[in-house]
Every structure is written in structure tokens, then in C-alpha cells.
Amino acid sequence: MTDRLIAIDLDNTFADYTAAFADCLAQMGRPVRGGDPTSYDFGCDGWFGEGNGDVFPEFHSRAVMLGLYLRERPYPHARRAVDxxxxxxxxxxxxxxxxRRDDGDDTARWMLGLGIDMSLEFDYADQCLDHLDPTGMELGRAISERARSGRWSMGLLCEPNGVGWCHLPDKESLGADLYIEDDPAMLDRLMDLGLPVLVRRHAYNTAQCERAEQSGLGLAFDDWTQVPGLAERLIGGSH
Incomplete structure (x- = not known):
């Protein structure tokens, strides 16, 4: 059997960022009609209005202070699919x-709330650096460096059949066998490198859904119940 690494994004891929963001906006006194945004920066009808995506960073930052990341809930069937x-x-x-660059310890706390074994991230730290803040960007850089050296298996595969996590802005450096992602720019970057993707379909990434399926580099999904079967199609089953 060949080891396979599957890298799963969190916001609007595994968990519902959009609903949590709308909840925070309502608390700020700026309720929105909501719905699935057609623009990744929420500069669209139902949110900040067409062409007004420049206000998104400010409202996102305020939402983070209100516990945005802790409010996110996994999409239906997502946790079972990961299992x-x-x-x-x-x-x-x-x-x-x-x-994420602005989450402090919120992601770690959220993972604990899901019952994910936090020791797996400390295992990465033991494999990568002698002294490391296991919730900080240092971990991402350490894993990124290991990935570039072609030795990611020593870190990311240190625990069989478990779920780990890390901060890593340049996700492509992992060289994962499959990426599950929603961000249009990240998807384009991954596909430019010929890396396989499963796209969590949203109104803002329809072009990437089409590109993935037409190029043969990936597939799109609407429900997490589809993910295990689609993953087998892309990287092959191994029982």
C-alpha cells in the first residue's frame, strides 16, 4: 500500500465560515441577507454589495475578535467523512x-472541541524542531521545510489513522496527494502545479470547479458524503 496524504482546508471547506461570519455581522449591528456569496471577498449582493469587497478585511478582523473561528460548525457529514x-x-x-494568520489559540481550542487529538500536532513539533510553539506559524514553516526536503512522511505520517493539523499559508509546499479546498486563488495555484484537488463547491469558485473537472486534476462536491468516494477516484483506494 502506498501512503497518501490528504490536506483539508478549514474555512468554508470543512466548516461553515459563511454562517459564522453572518452571525458575527448581526452581533455588530450589521445584519446581512446572506446566502452563498458569489465573490470570495463577500463584495456581492446579499453581503457588502457588488464591488465592495474592500471592506471585508476590516469586518473579518472584527469578527475574529468576536470569536468567529469558534462559532464555525463542521458541514453536515464532514466529520464522518473524515473518519x-x-x-x-x-x-x-x-x-x-x-x-489562518489571526486565530491565536482559537483553532487549537476549536479542534479540542471537536475531540481531535492535539498530541498529533505536538508530534509534528517533535519531528521538526526542538523548541516550537505548536499552535503558531513556526509549525507551518517547519512542516513546509520538511515538505520541501521530501521528508514529510516523518512528520505528517507520524501517527497512523489519526487527524493532525497545522498552519501553513503555502499549502502547495506539502506536496500532498490530495487537497480539499475552496479558495479560488489557492485552487488555481494547486492546479497550476498539477496537484489533485477536491473542490467544495461555492458560488464564488464555479470557474475552479469547471477547471478541475475539465482538466482531470480534480472533482467538485456539494456534500461531504461524496468525499470518500471521490477521493478514491482521484488517488485510488487502499484497504
């Missing part, structure tokens, strides 16, 4: 990989 990926395939290894 299937990890436990039904002995050679598959799953890591949540987020490019």
Missing part, C-alpha cells in the same frame, strides 16, 4: 491545513 478517510484506508493520512 471514513482515516479509518477505512490504512495508508491514508489526513491533516487539516489552514492558512
Amino acid at each position: 471514513t478517510l482515516t479509518f477505512d484506508h490504512p495508508a491514508w493520512h489526513v491533516a487539516f491545513v489552514t492558512s
Whole structure:
């Protein structure tokens, strides 16, 4: 069996950022009509209005202060799908990989709330650096360096059939066998490098959904129940 690494994004891929963001906006006294945004920066109808995406960073930052990341909930069936990926395939290894830069310890706390074994991230630290803040950007850089050297298996595969996580803005440096992602720019970057993707379909990434399927580099999904089967199609089953 060949070891496979599956890198899963968090915001609007595994968990519902949009609903949590709308909840925070309502608390700020700026309720929105909401719905699935057609623009990644929420500069669209139902949110900040067409062409007004420049206000998004400010409102995002305020939402983070209100506990945005802690309010996110996994999409229906997402946790069960991840369990299937990890436990039904002995050679598959799953890591949540987020490019968040402003989360403090919120991601770690959120992971604990999901019952994810935090020791897996400390294992990465033991493999990568002698002294490391396991919730900080240093971890991402350490794993990124290991990935560039072609030795990611020593870190990301240190625990079989578990789910780990890290901060890593340049996700492509992992060289994962499959990326599950929603960000249009990240998807384009991954596909430019010929890396396989599963796209969590949204109104703002329809072009990337089409590109993935037409190029043969990936597939798009609307419900997490589809993910295990689609992953097998892209990287092959291993029982």
C-alpha cells in the first residue's frame, strides 16, 4: 500500500465560515441577507454589495475578535467523512491545513472541541524542531521545510489513522496527494502545479470547479458524503 496524504482546508471547506461570519455581522449591528456569496471577498449582493469587497478585511478582523473561528460548525457529514478517510484506508493520512494568520489559540481550542487529538500536532513539533510553539506559524514553516526536503512522511505520517493539523499559508509546499479546498486563488495555484484537488463547491469558485473537472486534476462536491468516494477516484483506494 502506498501512503497518501490528504490536506483539508478549514474555512468554508470543512466548516461553515459563511454562517459564522453572518452571525458575527448581526452581533455588530450589521445584519446581512446572506446566502452563498458569489465573490470570495463577500463584495456581492446579499453581503457588502457588488464591488465592495474592500471592506471585508476590516469586518473579518472584527469578527475574529468576536470569536468567529469558534462559532464555525463542521458541514453536515464532514466529520464522518473524515473518519471514513482515516479509518477505512490504512495508508491514508489526513491533516487539516489552514492558512489562518489571526486565530491565536482559537483553532487549537476549536479542534479540542471537536475531540481531535492535539498530541498529533505536538508530534509534528517533535519531528521538526526542538523548541516550537505548536499552535503558531513556526509549525507551518517547519512542516513546509520538511515538505520541501521530501521528508514529510516523518512528520505528517507520524501517527497512523489519526487527524493532525497545522498552519501553513503555502499549502502547495506539502506536496500532498490530495487537497480539499475552496479558495479560488489557492485552487488555481494547486492546479497550476498539477496537484489533485477536491473542490467544495461555492458560488464564488464555479470557474475552479469547471477547471478541475475539465482538466482531470480534480472533482467538485456539494456534500461531504461524496468525499470518500471521490477521493478514491482521484488517488485510488487502499484497504
